[in-house]
Amino acid sequence: DAKTTQPPSMDCAEGRAANLPCNHSTISGNEYVYWYRQIHSQGPQYIIHGLKNNETNEMASLIITEDRKSSTLILPHATLRDTAVYYCIALDDKIIFGKGTRLHILP
């Protein structure tokens, strides 16, 4: 079973920041938090990962709480092409995908 919980869907206005929450209260100390997204009919795309510190790359930022029980993926300027299902994963050995959050970008 997935170790993470996410809201099933979210809306975000185009051009605004999309903040996707994830709860992982049972995460262990050596489990990384990974984010993938899956655009309709395509394979999942890696976005970002982190362990304790906040991370940023060209796609997104990842904010992990100090107690590591939750995290937030931030897409700073959402576009229509960011419409996808976003998966938050606590990775120890193997990836276990939950149902993710379906993000709708509103024009």
Added chain:
Amino acid sequence: SQTIHQWPATLVQPVGSPLSLECTVEGTSNPNLYWYRQAAGRGLQLLFYSVGIGQISSEVPQNLSASRPQDRQFILSSKKLLLSDSGFYLCAWSPGLAGDETDTQYFGPGTRLTVL
């Protein structure tokens, strides 16, 4: 750069027929390889993974099997397809990094299988 290929992209097969899906990776050596299935409206389910030639671990008991005849080739097979085998099949690879570095997986484009 590394690339991952899957074929065919789509497949329609009758119940009881055999199946063979192929996945190949380019630009890396000795990758970890994975097969996932995504049923309609559901999340991804890990089916098999392999850390080397001839080494296959099964995550879910079923009528599917996997083989790794070459370092960068991963094959998903079935002798007799069931209706419940319909879904989106994804192959993934990871560098298989040891030590403290975690092992990011990268996915192929997938094969959409419909069993009638």
